[in-house]
Amino acid sequence: MDSYGLSTQLSMETLHGSLNDPAISSMNLLNELIDEYPVAISMAAGRPYEEFFDIRLIHEYLDAYCEHLRRDRKLDEAGVTRTLFQYGTTKGVIADLVARNLAEDEGIKAAPESVVVTVGAQEAMFLVLRTLRAAEHDVLLAPAPTYVGLTGAALLTDTPVWPVRSTENGIDPDDLVLQLKRADEQGKRVRACYVTPNFANPTGTSMDLPARHRLLEVAEANGILLLEDNAYGLFGAERLPTLKALDRSGTVVYIGSFAKTGMPGARVGYAVADQQVAGGGLLADQLSKLKGMLTVNTSPIAQAVIAGKLLLNDFSLTKANAREIAVYQRNLRLMLGELERRLGGRAGVRWNTPTGGFFVTVTVPFTVDDDLLAVAARDHGVLFTPMHHFYGGKGGFNQLRLSISLLTPELIEEGVSRLAALITARL
Amino acid sequence: MDSYGLSTQLSMETLHGSLNDPAISSMNLLNELIDEYPVAISMAAGRPYEEFFDIRLIHEYLDAYCEHLRRDRKLDEAGVTRTLFQYGTTKGVIADLVARNLAEDEGIKAAPESVVVTVGAQEAMFLVLRTLRAAEHDVLLAPAPTYVGLTGAALLTDTPVWPVRSTENGIDPDDLVLQLKRADEQGKRVRACYVTPNFANPTGTSMDLPARHRLLEVAEANGILLLEDNAYGLFGAERLPTLKALDRSGTVVYIGSFAKTGMPGARVGYAVADQQVAGGGLLADQLSKLKGMLTVNTSPIAQAVIAGKLLLNDFSLTKANAREIAVYQRNLRLMLGELERRLGGRAGVRWNTPTGGFFVTVTVPFTVDDDLLAVAARDHGVLFTPMHHFYGGKGGFNQLRLSISLLTPELIEEGVSRLAALITARL
Numbered sequence: 048m049d050s051y052g053l054s055t056q057l058s059m060e061t062l063h064g065s066l067n068d069p070a071i072s073s074m075n076l077l078n079e080l081i082d083e084y085p086v087a088i089s090m091a092a093g094r095p096y097e098e099f100f101d102i103r104l105i106h107e108y109l110d111a112y113c114e115h116l117r118r119d120r121k122l123d124e125a126g127v128t129r130t131l132f133q134y135g136t137t138k139g140v141i142a143d144l145v146a147r148n149l150a151e152d153e154g155i156k157a158a159p160e161s162v163v164v165t166v167g168a169q170e171a172m173f174l175v176l177r178t179l180r181a182a183e184h185d186v187l188l189a190p191a192p193t194y195v196g197l198t199g200a201a202l203l204t205d206t207p208v209w210p211v212r213s214t215e216n217g218i219d220p221d222d223l224v225l226q227l228k229r230a231d232e233q234g235k236r237v238r239a240c241y242v243t244p245n246f247a248n249p250t251g252t253s254m255d256l257p258a259r260h261r262l263l264e265v266a267e268a269n270g271i272l273l274l275e276d277n278a279y280g281l282f283g284a285e286r287l288p289t290l291k292a293l294d295r296s297g298t299v300v301y302i303g304s305f306a307k308t309g310m311p312g313a314r315v316g317y318a319v320a321d322q323q324v325a326g327g328g329l330l331a332d333q334l335s336k337l338k339g340m341l342t343v344n345t346s347p348i349a350q351a352v353i354a355g356k357l358l359l360n361d362f363s364l365t366k367a368n369a370r371e372i373a374v375y376q377r378n379l380r381l382m383l384g385e386l387e388r389r390l391g392g393r394a395g396v397r398w399n400t401p402t403g404g405f406f407v408t409v410t411v412p413f414t415v416d417d418d419l420l421a422v423a424a425r426d427h428g429v430l431f432t433p434m435h436h437f438y439g440g441k442g443g444f445n446q447l448r449l450s451i452s453l454l455t456p457e458l459i460e461e462g463v464s465r466l467a468a469l470i471t472a473r474l
Numbered sequence: 475m476d477s478y479g480l481s482t483q484l485s486m487e488t489l490h491g492s493l494n495d496p497a498i499s500s501m502n503l504l505n506e507l508i509d510e511y512p513v514a515i516s517m518a519a520g521r522p523y524e525e526f527f528d529i530r531l532i533h534e535y536l537d538a539y540c541e542h543l544r545r546d547r548k549l550d551e552a553g554v555t556r557t558l559f560q561y562g563t564t565k566g567v568i569a570d571l572v573a574r575n576l577a578e579d580e581g582i583k584a585a586p587e588s589v590v591v592t593v594g595a596q597e598a599m600f601l602v603l604r605t606l607r608a609a610e611h612d613v614l615l616a617p618a619p620t621y622v623g624l625t626g627a628a629l630l631t632d633t634p635v636w637p638v639r640s641t642e643n644g645i646d647p648d649d650l651v652l653q654l655k656r657a658d659e660q661g662k663r664v665r666a667c668y669v670t671p672n673f674a675n676p677t678g679t680s681m682d683l684p685a686r687h688r689l690l691e692v693a694e695a696n697g698i699l700l701l702e703d704n705a706y707g708l709f710g711a712e713r714l715p716t717l718k719a720l721d722r723s724g725t726v727v728y729i730g731s732f733a734k735t736g737m738p739g740a741r742v743g744y745a746v747a748d749q750q751v752a753g754g755g756l757l758a759d760q761l762s763k764l765k766g767m768l769t770v771n772t773s774p775i776a777q778a779v780i781a782g783k784l785l786l787n788d789f790s791l792t793k794a795n796a797r798e799i800a801v802y803q804r805n806l807r808l809m810l811g812e813l814e815r816r817l818g819g820r821a822g823v824r825w826n827t828p829t830g831g832f833f834v835t836v837t838v839p840f841t842v843d844d845d846l847l848a849v850a851a852r853d854h855g856v857l858f859t860p861m862h863h864f865y866g867g868k869g870g871f872n873q874l875r876l877s878i879s880l881l882t883p884e885l886i887e888e889g890v891s892r893l894a895a896l897i898t899a900r901l
Contacts, residue, residue, distance in 0.1 A: 056697050058752035063608045065767065066760050075763060097552070100559040102540060105775060106533055113529060125524070132527040134738045166593050166769040173768055177630060181490045199767025203604060270483050312559045314773040325485035333486075333493050336502060340492065340626025341600055342593040342769065346741040348532060349773040 065202035070439040073417070074195055077436055080417060084424040088462040090449040091430040093248060093405050095307050096374050097453065108355025109348070112141075115358050135347040137335045139164025141354040144362070145303070145317050151362040152281065154292045155301065161321035161331045163338060164345045168278060168304035168316035172200040174334045174341070175274060175300055175318060179238035180206040188226055188240040190218045192437030194248050194276065197241050210441075211240065215399055217254030218242050220261045227269050239272040239300070244290055245280035246404020249437045249448040253401065256287055263290060266298045272322070278304040281365055282375045283403025297322045300330065305353050307405075307452075308364040313349040375405065378451035381459045382407055389467035393474060405452040408434065409466075413473045415447045422469070429465035492629035497866040500844070501622055504863055507844060511851040515889040517876040518857040520675060520832050522734050523801050524880065535782025536775070539568075542785050562774040564762045566591025568781040571789070572730070572744050578789040579708065581719045582728065588748035588758045590765060591772045595705060595731035595743035599627040601761045601768070602701060602727055602745060606665035607633040615653055615667040617645045619864030621675045621703065624668050637868075638667065642826055644681030645669050647688045654696050666699040666727070671717055672707035673831020676864045676875040680828065683714055690717060693725045699749070705731040708792055709802045710830025724749045727757065732780050734832075734879075735791040740776040802832065805878035808886045809834055816894035820901060832879040835861065836893075840900045842874045849896070856892035 059067055081091050109131075116122045116130055130140055139145070142162040149155040165171040176187065187201055191210035201208045209230065212222035223240060230237045242262065244254040254262065266273045275290045291301040301319040309315060320330035327333055338344070360367035383400055386409070390396050395412030415433045423429050432450070434443035454462065486494055508518050536558075543549045543557055557567055566572070569589040576582040592598040603614065614628055618637035628635045636657065639649035650667060657664045669689065671681040681689065693700045702717045718728040728746040736742060747757035754760055765771070787794035810827055813836070817823050822839030842860045850856050859877070861870035881889065 057749055057757065059754045061608055062605050062751070062754070062760060063764075066605065066754070066763055071763065071767065094561055097556060097560065100555045102551075102555050102558060105536060105558065109532060124529075128527045128529050129524060130739075131529060131532065132737055132739045133524065134521055134733070166773075169768065169770045178489050178493065181488055196767070196770075203764065203767050306561070310559055310775075311561045312557075312774040314769065314771065314776075322484050324489070327486045327489070327493070330484065333489060336493055336498065337490070337630065340498065340623070340630050341596065342741065343596045343623075344741065346593075346773055346776040347739040348737075348779060349741075349776050352775060 064205070065199075068202050070195070070198050070436070071202060073440060074436055077417060077420075077432070080421060080424070081430055084428075084430060087424045087428045087430045088458050088465065089430040089453065090451070090462050090466070091432045092453050093450045094453055095311060096371055098374070099370055104356075105352055108352045108359070111355035111358045112351040115354065131347050131351055133347075135344045135350075137339045137344050138162065138331065139317070139345055139350060140347050141350045142317075144354050144357050147362045148357050148364060149303070149319070152365050153277075153289050155289060155319070157301075157319045158321060161319055161329055162317055163320065163331050163334045164315060164317045164350060165338065166316070166342050166345050167306060167314045168276065168302050169196050169200065170338070170342065171302045171316050171318040172197060172274070172276075173203060174337050175239070175302070175320070176200050176204045176206050177337055178330070178333050179272070180204045182236070184235050185238050186230060186235045188223065188237055188271075190242065190247070191441075192249055192434060192443055193241065194243065195437060197276070198439060213250065213252070215252050216258050217244055217247070217252055218262065220258070220265045223262070223265055224269075227271070237271050239274045240266065241274045241276065242290070243276045243278075245277055245287070246283060246401055246406070248279065248404075249406055249432065249434060250408050251399060251401035251404050251406035253283070253287070253403070259287065259290055259293060263293055263298060267296050273299045274302060275299050276302045278307055279404040281308050281368055282372055282405070284376060285402065291319065308368055309353045309356055313352045315345060315349050315353045375452060376403070377456070378454055378459060379403070379407070381456055382449065382451045382463065385460055385463035389463050390470060393471065395474065396470060405450050407449045407451070408446055409449060410446050411470055411473070412445065414444050416444065423466070427465045427469045429462055429469065431466065491632070492626075495629050497622070497625050497863070498629060500867060501863055504844060504847075504859070507848060507851070508857055511855075511857060514851045514855045514857045515885050515892065516857040516880065517878070517889050517893070518859045519880050520877045521880055522738060523798055525801070526797055531783075532779055535779045535786070538782035538785045539778040542781065558774050558778055560774075562771045562777075564766045564771050565589065565758065566744070566772055566777055567774050568777045569744075571781050571784050574789045575784050575791060576730070576746070579792050580704075580716050582716060582746070584728075584746045585748060588746055588756055589744055590747065590758050590761045591742060591744045591777060592765065593743070593769050593772050594733060594741045595703065595729050596623050596627065597765070597769060598729045598743050598745040599624060599701070599703075600630060601764050602666070602729070602747070603627050603631045603633050604764055605757070605760050606699070607631045609663070611662050612665050613657060613662045615650065615664055615698075617669065617674070618868075619676055619861060619870055620668065621670065622864060624703070625866060640677065640679070642679050643685050644671055644674070644679055645689065647685070647692045650689070650692055651696075654698070664698050666701045667693065668701045668703065669717070670703045670705075672704055672714070673710060673828055673833070675706065675831075676833055676859065676861060677835050678826060678828035678831050678833035680710070680714070680830070686714065686717055686720060690720055690725060694723050700726045701729060702726050703729045705734055706831040708735050708795055709799055709832070711803060712829065718746065735795055736780045736783055740779045742772060742776050742780045802879060803830070804883070805881055805886060806830070806834070808883055809876060809878045809890065812887055812890035816890050817897060820898065822901065823897060832877050834876045834878070835873055836876060837873050838897055838900070839872065841871050843871065850893070854892045854896045856889055856896065858893065
């Protein structure tokens with residue numbers, strides 16, 4: 048033993064496997080590559096639109112929440128101050144307001160005690176997977192391609208993710224049945240299937256109403272939970288009921304995010320987990336126990352900001368986001384129009400036509416990898432996300448994801464023009 | 475298969491083992507018991523003192539941070555607003571300000587890139603343990619008794635915790651050597667040893683300077699990391715250097731908390747991890763990769779609140795907490811005085827005499843369990859924490875923890891009087 052043993056012992060090989068996973072490493076490299084070209088037009092970033100951000104809103108939202116505590120909760124000033132300054136309950140101080148928002152915007156009846164307010168939807172995903180992943184043979188099903196945050200939460204909990212085929216109508220229920228059968232044959236226990244029925248990240252696709260019913264039937268019949276992620280549902284021309292709104296049997300754990308509808312900088316999301324656990328109350332109670340060991344509670348100040356936005360908008364984020372919804376709808380329409388104008392009729396080039404959300408998938412007849420992205424950034428001044436990053440590097444090599452959320456009409460026109468130049472040069 | 479299969483399948487036995495761990499279950503039961511007696515004098519809660527909380531401070535801190543972004547970072551209004559509203563960098567937007575605070579208050583030279591801002595110290599502990607726990611044979615060492623949050627983070631990462639003997643001078647370096655040898659014999663890989671050299675939770679004990687040097691030597695010689703938790707260091711009559719300030723070999727990963735010195739409701743903490751990882755940059759970079767999969771980033775709004783407090787106090791939390799430090803010192807002195815007055819000279823009753831922090835350990839010649847606590851609450855109107863909760867139920871059955879942080883002089887006098895009645899009735 049020598050006193051320098053330590054520095055030589057800390058090597059990537061001795062750290063947790065998730066840190067060496069190709070999906071995560073490649074996503075990090077991708078982000079570094081994108082950061083290298085700050086002046087390129089970015090159709091890569093999925094961050095929300097910024098025009099309506101206003102620092103004064105933070106103060107107004109905080110004031111509105113304090114006023115709610117005084118008026119509706121009858122707290123004195125010490126109580127109001129304590130609520131924001133002190134540690135709060137693990138499930139969150141605004142669980143009841145979140146439940147009212149769900150009733151207002153989604154027709155979801157959630158008892159406040161089934162809501163766990165989390166540090167973004169990401170923590171909610173981790174908590175659900177950590178709760179459910181109890182043994183080596185536990186696996187999670189998820190569509191391929193899938194949201195990279197789901198992949199991350201699965202890696203942190205050592206949960207294998209088995210891909211399920213995904214179409215323009217969302218996850219394929221027949222392939223789901225097939226994968227369940229396969230899992231059973233291999234002695235695996237499927238704990239849940241992750242789905243994003245509304246304007247999924249990365250594909251932009253949604254499920255129609257019959258597909259939602261069919262998916263619920265398959266999940267119920269096989270006794271697996273559905274983990275429904277609804278980060279983009281508000282931003283559509285038409286609104287279909289969420290799986291959770293259709294759920295009558297406790298099949299759906301609902302993951303909510305305020306990052307796109309509230310404020311990303313608050314980092315507030317939540318899970319609705321109203322399932323009964325034999326010997327353990329609600330599933331939400333178990334998530335809360337784990338949260339106590341992970342982040343103790345979500346910042347009450349951050350929660351207060353989101354609560355204030357809800358309170359000042361009659362609990363409707365549809366109302367609060369009227370301008371943003373119009374921008375995203377306009378951008379999506381413009382993006383699809385520009386794609387048609389610049390690339391319509393080109394052999395082998397096609398794209399899907401989402402009716403909402405942030406993303407469009409473009410398919411091309413050549414390989415789309417990070418090398419191509421580097422060329423696009425350097426030679427054409429345009430950025431996108433190679434779709435293979437959402438397949439864990441196991442597919443999608445002729446697809447790319449375009450995001451419309453941060454763009455202006457001018458940037459969409461110029462961005463698609465540059466993208467078209469890159470693509471047509473390769474046809 | 476039937477459509478009700480699901481609800482019967484969700485049972486405690488099928489969920490992650492951490493949820494069934496006796497240490498966590500008993501802590502939950504303890505908190506429920508305490509909640510049942512809201513009118514009892516609580517010497518159980520370790521929450522910070524509330525008299526100086528003021529809701530206006532939140533607005534002032536936010537304004538101060540925005541002004542810093544304008545003045546020192548030269549951001550325009552869009553840039554200021556984006557910093558608070560939008561997703562931020564995973565390592566945190568205030569890492570540089572945290573580094574300045576560490577230089578000011580602790581004499582720790584931390585490069586900002588080695589700092590990862592987290593959702594409280596709790597997330598930092600999880601990230602470090604998740605990073606280091608890579609294989610079945612990995613274990614963590616920690617003093618017995620130990621902070622329950624450490625136990626929680628270890629459970630979430632399936633990390634076995636091996637106890638190391640702890641004395642009134644902190645962790646026993648000789649027993650540490652013994653445990654390292656034992657681990658080696660059993661084919662275990664010790665990844666780190668958790669320590670709280672300043673006013674530990676739950677015991678209140680601190681390490682003297684020679685003990686700190688000796689601990690660093692043992693850790694260096696054996697190539698193990700020390701995970702230093704310093705949540706209470708500010709609240710002492712005398713200030714000894716942290717292990718991190720003494721560390722010359724990258725042995726110490728420092729876990730910081732702003733819960734007691736900044737504001738609990740911000741839920742902001744951090745790790746300083748300046749160790750080089752072969753093939754992976756700084757250990758902080760690896761923690762940051764995991765954080766991206768766990769909570770994405772710490773709320774910039776919450777970070778801004780803490781930053782504002784730092785900015786308005788010349789980066790010194792010692793200065794910012796002058797009044798709180800005086801209160802905690804007064805309360806500690808009063809508590810020790812009242813214990814002496816009410817219980818001095820009683821056979822078998824003794825207590826330690828911490829010079830700072832929130833906690834005092836009382837030893838009695840009879841069993842202290844949750845049944846006794848229930849009697850104390852119901853018949854005497856006083857609450858404390860049975861120490862066995864910090865031993866994972868494997869020791870401490872004749873000790874209790876008293877917290878001084880939330881009390882007034884009147885409550886201390888009356889609380890100790892009630893406690894003395896309980897104790898003397900059992901001698």
